[in-house]
Amino acid sequence: MDKILRIDVGASGGPRVTIADMGDYAGLGGRGLTSAIVNAEVPADCHPLGPENKLVIAPGLLSGTSAAMAGRISVGCKSPLTNGIKEANSGGQGGQVLARLGYAAIVIEGGRQGDELYVLRVSKDGATVTADESVRMATNYQLMEKFQPEYGSKGAMISIGTAGEMRLSAASIAVSDVEGRPTRHAGRGGVGAVMGSKGIKAIVLDGTGAEVHKPAHPEAFKAARKEWAKGLAKHPVTGQGLPAYGTNVLTNVINEAGAYPTRNFSTGQFEGASKISGETQAALEVERGGTATHGCQRGCVIKCSGSFNSKEGLFVTKQPEYETVWSHGGNCAIDDLDIIAEIDRLDDDYGLDTIEMGATIAVAMEAGVIPFGDGQGAINLMHEVGKGTPLGRILGSGAAVTARAFGLEHAPVVKGQAMPAYDPRAIKGIGVTYATSTMGADHTAGYAVATNIMKVGGDVDPLAVEGQAELSKNLQIATAAVDSTGMCLFVAFAVLDQPETFQALVDLLNACYDWDLDADGVAAFGKKVLSFERDFNARAGFTPADDRLPSYFKREPLAPHNVVFDISDEELDTVFA
Amino acid sequence: MARSQFFTLLQQGVGVPGKVGASVREFLVQDLGLDPGYVDGDLQTVFLDSQPVDDFDSTHIRDGCVLALSGAMPGLAGTTLRRGGYYARMRDGITHASDLPSTPGSDRCLVQLKLFNKPLADLADLLAVRPLRIPDVEGAIWVAVRLNRE
Numbered sequence: 001m002d003k004i005l006r007i008d009v010g011a012s013g014g015p016r017v018t019i020a021d022m023g024d025y026a027g028l029g030g031r032g033l034t035s036a037i038v039n040a041e042v043p044a045d046c047h048p049l050g051p052e053n054k055l056v057i058a059p060g061l062l063s064g065t066s067a068a069m070a071g072r073i074s075v076g077c078k079s080p081l082t083n084g085i086k087e088a089n090s091g092g093q094g095g096q097v098l099a100r101l102g103y104a105a106i107v108i109e110g111g112r113q114g115d116e117l118y119v120l121r122v123s124k125d126g127a128t129v130t131a132d133e134s135v136r137m138a139t140n141y142q143l144m145e146k147f148q149p150e151y152g153s154k155g156a157m158i159s160i161g162t163a164g165e166m167r168l169s170a171a172s173i174a175v176s177d178v179e180g181r182p183t184r185h186a187g188r189g190g191v192g193a194v195m196g197s198k199g200i201k202a203i204v205l206d207g208t209g210a211e212v213h214k215p216a217h218p219e220a221f222k223a224a225r226k227e228w229a230k231g232l233a234k235h236p237v238t239g240q241g242l243p244a245y246g247t248n249v250l251t252n253v254i255n256e257a258g259a260y261p262t263r264n265f266s267t268g269q270f271e272g273a274s275k276i277s278g279e280t281q282a283a284l285e286v287e288r289g290g291t292a293t294h295g296c297q298r299g300c301v302i303k304c305s306g307s308f309n310s311k312e313g314l315f316v317t318k319q320p321e322y323e324t325v326w327s328h329g330g331n332c333a334i335d336d337l338d339i340i341a342e343i344d345r346l347d348d349d350y351g352l353d354t355i356e357m358g359a360t361i362a363v364a365m366e367a368g369v370i371p372f373g374d375g376q377g378a379i380n381l382m383h384e385v386g387k388g389t390p391l392g393r394i395l396g397s398g399a400a401v402t403a404r405a406f407g408l409e410h411a412p413v414v415k416g417q418a419m420p421a422y423d424p425r426a427i428k429g430i431g432v433t434y435a436t437s438t439m440g441a442d443h444t445a446g447y448a449v450a451t452n453i454m455k456v457g458g459d460v461d462p463l464a465v466e467g468q469a470e471l472s473k474n475l476q477i478a479t480a481a482v483d484s485t486g487m488c489l490f491v492a493f494a495v496l497d498q499p500e501t502f503q504a505l506v507d508l509l510n511a512c513y514d515w516d517l518d519a520d521g522v523a524a525f526g527k528k529v530l531s532f533e534r535d536f537n538a539r540a541g542f543t544p545a546d547d548r549l550p551s552y553f554k555r556e557p558l559a560p561h562n563v564v565f566d567i568s569d570e571e572l573d574t575v576f577a
Numbered sequence: 578m579a580r581s582q583f584f585t586l587l588q589q590g591v592g593v594p595g596k597v598g599a600s601v602r603e604f605l606v607q608d609l610g611l612d613p614g615y616v617d618g619d620l621q622t623v624f625l626d627s628q629p630v631d632d633f634d635s636t637h638i639r640d641g642c643v644l645a646l647s648g649a650m651p652g653l654a655g656t657t658l659r660r661g662g663y664y665a666r667m668r669d670g671i672t673h674a675s676d677l678p679s680t681p682g683s684d685r686c687l688v689q690l691k692l693f694n695k696p697l698a699d700l701a702d703l704l705a706v707r708p709l710r711i712p713d714v715e716g717a718i719w720v721a722v723r724l725n726r727e
Contacts (some may be wrong), residue, residue, distance in 0.1 A: 126691055236621070236649045236695075238664075245694055250655060252588055252693040256645045257658055258627045269627070274588040279697055284579050304651075361712060422654045429667020430653060443653060471667060475653070493651060561671045 001029075001064055001099045001213050005127055007120060009198045010051055010110030011298035015118055015129040022104055027513070031062030031087040032484035032529045034076025036376055038085055039532040041109075046136075048080035049167055049197040051111025057173075057203075058106075060486015064099025064213035067508050068229045069488045071096040071297040073175060078540070079189035081356070081398055082415040082440040085536040087483065088191050091296035092175030092184030093156035095486055098122070101251065112199040116547070117165070121150075123206035135201045139349040139386070140174045141183035149205050153234035154207030157182065160200075161351025164192030165386050168354040170394030171196065177296050183318040184296050187353035188396075188442065189417060191545040216514035224507035231501030232301050237493040242304040243293045247322040247446050248278030250421075255330070258560045259420070259426035262330045263372050264362035265412045266560045268423050272335025278324050281337055282306070289313045304492050308341045317345040320354075326421035327358020332378055337514070339375035342503045343382055348387035354395065359383070359399040359418035365399070365407035390576070412553075415546055417439035425551060425558040425565045432472040432567055436547045436575040438533035439460065444489055445476055464509055469567075469575045476575075479531075480524030485509065534576060545575050578722050580701070587701060589597035590645075590691040592710025592717065595638050597686045601625065602633035604644070604688065610703070619695060621649035621659050628673035631661045635675035640686035648695030 004025070006354040028036050034056040046052035055077045062070035066350045073095030080085035098106070101124055103457045123530045135143065140161040151157050163171035171192030174182035186192075213223035232238045243250055247548040251273055251417075254260045258268035274280060282292035290307040296318070306319030320328075320340055328334060328343045341550045345353045361378050364370065370377030384392030394405045403411030405454075411421045417440030424431025430443065437445035482489060487505070506517055515526075537546075597609045601623070605611045616633065623630040625643040630636050638644065649659060657664045665672065687710060692700055705722045 023625055041713055107650075237651050237655070241694060244698075245650060248693050250650060250652060252645075252691075253622055253647050253650050254654055255626045255630060256627055256647075256691065256693075257654075257668070259654065259668075274585055277588060279588060279694060279695070280585065283584065287581070361580060426671050427654055427657055427668045428670055429657060429664065432667075433653075472663065490651060493649070493656070563670045566670075 001059070001104050002104055003103050004105045004107060005103050005122065005281055006107045006109060007129060008110040008198070009108060009112050009118070009200065014131070017127045017129060018124070021556070025104070029063070029104060030072065030074040030484040030486050031059055031076070031089065031480060032525065033058040035076045035085060035529055035532040035536075037105065037107060037445060038076045038078065039288065039536045042078055044078070044536050046078060048078045048083065048194060051076045053107040053194055053197070055191070055194045055198060058104060059095040059099035062508055062512060063095040063486035065215060065512060066212055066299070067225050068232060068299050068301045068488045071119035071210065071299055072486045072488055073098065074187070074483065075186040075191045077194040077396065080167070081190040082417050082542055084415060084440070085438055085533045086191060087439065088186035088188040089483060090173070090175040090184045090186040091488065092177045093297055094158050094175040094205065095376050096297060097154070097156045097205045097207045098175065100115050100207065101212055106203065107275050108198045108200055110198075112197065116199060117201045118199050119303070120200055120203045121206065123201060124209040128513065129295045130344055131393050132201070132268070136244050137165060138201070140351050142204050144180060146175065151176070151180065152205060153180065154210070156205045156207065157202055158205070158349070159202040160192045160195045161349060162386050162388065163351045163396055164196040166393065166395065166396070167193040167196045167199065167354070168385070169193055169401070170360065170396050170398045172351050172353045174351055177318065178298060179419035181318070183348050185348065185351070185353070187355065189439065192351050193438065196403060198201070211319055213512070215523045217511040221508060221511035224511055225502065227387070227504040228508060229301055229495045231498050232491060235494040235497060238302045238490060241301050242490060245278035245282045246304045246306055246319050248281050248320065248325050249276040250322045251325060251455055252279065254422060257426060258558070259423045260326065260330055261412070261421060261423045263333050264331065264366045264410055265419070265423060268426055269560055270333070272333070275329060275335040276329045276337055276340060278322070278570035279339050281325070284337060285309070285319060290315075293557055294320065294489075295318070300488070304487065304490060306478050310338070316341045316346060320344040323421050324354040324358070327355050328361070328378065330466050331358050333542040334375045334378060336375050339379065342379060346386060350382070351383065356398050356418045357385070358401050359412060360395050363399050363402045363408060364395060364406070366410055368539060369409055394504065399430040409552055413441060414549060415542075417441050423558055425553055425563045426561060428565060429471055430566055431549055431553070431565050432469060432575065433476060435572050436472060437476060438530065438537055445479060469571050473575045477526040479518055479526070480529035481522050482527060483524065497516060509570060546574070547572050583705065583722055584697060584701060586683040586711055587692040587697055587704065590643060590689040590714070592687045593690045593704070594685050595688045597640065597684060600634050600639055600678075601630060601636045601638060601644065604638050605633070616703065619699070620646050621646060622647040622655070623655040623660055623674050628671055629658050629660070629665070629668060630673045631665060632675060637676055637678045638677065638686065638688050641689070643689040643691065644723055646696040
């Protein structure tokens with residue numbers, strides 16, 4: 001995994017392929033690599049859909065190895081949704097296959113010539129780009145039908161649906177899963193629109209002859225890998241909770257906490273939560289012949305996914321995740337799992353971010369386009385987006401644009417990106433991360449990764465008054481480091497609670513790359529990644545005034561606790577002071 | 578009653594008698610009959626009237642209160658809500674503060690008990706053999722649930 005594949009879509013005579021070594025980017029992977037390239041090579045003031053922007057697709061540092069949970073893939077660019085730097089990452093098979101083909105990154109750059117659409121094919125023998133008119137306005141599942149015979153069970157596909165092709169700001173990039181389905185997405189920030197702007201519709205990865213990434217120290221790596229898998233298996237979250245119910249296990253708990261954004265963030269509890277909870281969903285999946293425990297990539301030992309079948313027992317979609325069930329469920333006052341599953345399928349098929357689309361439809365509901373709770377109406381709106389009707393193009397541009405179009409203040413966004421499934425008035429620490437993340441409102445930007453073990457930025461007393469800002473900063477640093485490894489963020493719980501599991505992760509990196517990292521080194525790495533991103537955003541024109549929640553979160557109390565977001569601007573500004 | 582139906586009911590909450598003035602720990606161990614090791618080890622996320630509970634001993638039940646039991650949860654929010662967790666500070670605006678036992682008006686009170694995820698799977702059978710007060714068209718009724726074989 002020591003090469004960078006560059007596709008210049010603006011080259012005369014058609015897209016040009018070059019393969020180069022890592023150069024100055026050696027030692028980087030995943031988010032670290034995407035953010036380094038975007039920061040160094042993309043003019044921060046460029047238009048996100050213009051020729052100066054670049055789309056960088058990079059497996060993590062440990063992707064392609066035999067370590068469990070290491071196959072995530074990062075996608076970076078300047079975001080058309082936030083106008084800042086973006087890294088969105090995805091599960092599925094793409095990260096493992098690309099890494100095993102020897103590539104640390106694919107960089108798609110230049111200005112598209114004409115209106116042609118292209119398919120990029122990558123194999124152990126190199127890469128080719130071919131114009132293909134047959135893929136125009138194809139959905140992701142249609143692309144699967146067309147290309148699965150090529151990528152088969154050993155390869156993978158990275159693609160955009162109709163939303164990306166139309167360059168809508170809520171467009172995602174799909175990555176095929178173990179079954180070859182386009183169910184995993186680099187969802188956030190409109191990365192699919194940037195891929196669409198380059199005219200690349202699909203990347204077909206031929207895994208034939210791809211080899212497992214060999215570590216520098218095989219025996220040490222094997223020992224660390226064993227300890228790593230053992231740590232994940234014994235933890236109550238990674239070993240029990242997630243496998244049994246998936247991420248949707250959170251619905252009941254967040255709802256009970258009064259932090260479950262309902263009806264476009266107007267209240268913190270949804271009366272229909274038990275009908276769409278992870279517990280109910282898992283039972284329904286099993287009853288209909290689906291599965292409630294399944295991995296999205298080979299090498300996954302947590303298996304937080306599953307498959308959702310129709311009443312007739314036919315596959316509809318992968319197990320909808322918590323964020324999806326919330327955004328299209330409680331946030332829209334929809335309590336029907338069949339409706340939510342159908343919308344999840346449409347998100348995957350048209351290539352749309354489920355969080356952004358659920359938040360957007362809820363805004364449209366508040367605007368009176370359709371009533372809250374109207375499941376069929378929500379499905380119809382999804383089709384409007386996927387087909388590109390005038391209304392659909394507004395909705396596909398995200399919650400902020402939709403609120404503006406309908407004259408509403410209530411756009412639950414930061415830096416133009418919709419908030420995920422935790423109301424920041426109830427859990428204020430998450431609000432600090434929503435506000436100050438380089439990515440816009442993002443629940444994964446400051447994950448609960450072992451900051452207490454890593455002691456990022458020194459020991460912090462979480463009960464101290466100033467704890468919120470310091471905690472958020474440390475979480476963001478630690479998350480940036482983990483996002484660079486290719487590890488699924490769900491490893492965080494085992495790493496958080498079990499020092500020996502955190503050490504196993506560090507040992508995996510050291511054995512793989514002949515490094516001598518310690519906890520401080522991991523923290524320094526995370527800080528470096530964040531510095532790339534903050535530097536880019538500053539040059540793109542972001543100021544502390546952008547590190548804020550919408551003012552109505554400070555003014556309008558959230559039931560049942562009747563709390564507002566009362567972290568001061570001054571404290572928010574200390575996060576990265 | 579079908580098991581799936583009972584599971585839905587337990588997520589929504591059932592009425593369970595408790596002793597007035599009992600701490601949450603006393604209710605869980607003495608009234609529900611849970612193993613103290615299970616209470617401390619497995620009930621990682623607990624809410625009293627929608628407020629996260631950190632200390633079982635300094636928090637008390639009262640008539641009509643809602644007690645929800647859950648295992649350890651994923652995500653930053655899940656970790657934040659965990660009992661006594663490192664990140665508890667991040668939700669201090671909604672945390673259940675220590676309180677005093679309520680003054681007994683009678684010996685017994687009714688606790689609305691909700692079970693989620695691991696406790697739901699672990700404790701459903703225990704609850705199925707005791708009198709429960711469940712919602713009914715006429716308000717609420719006491720029942721002894723008999724689960725069907727599935």
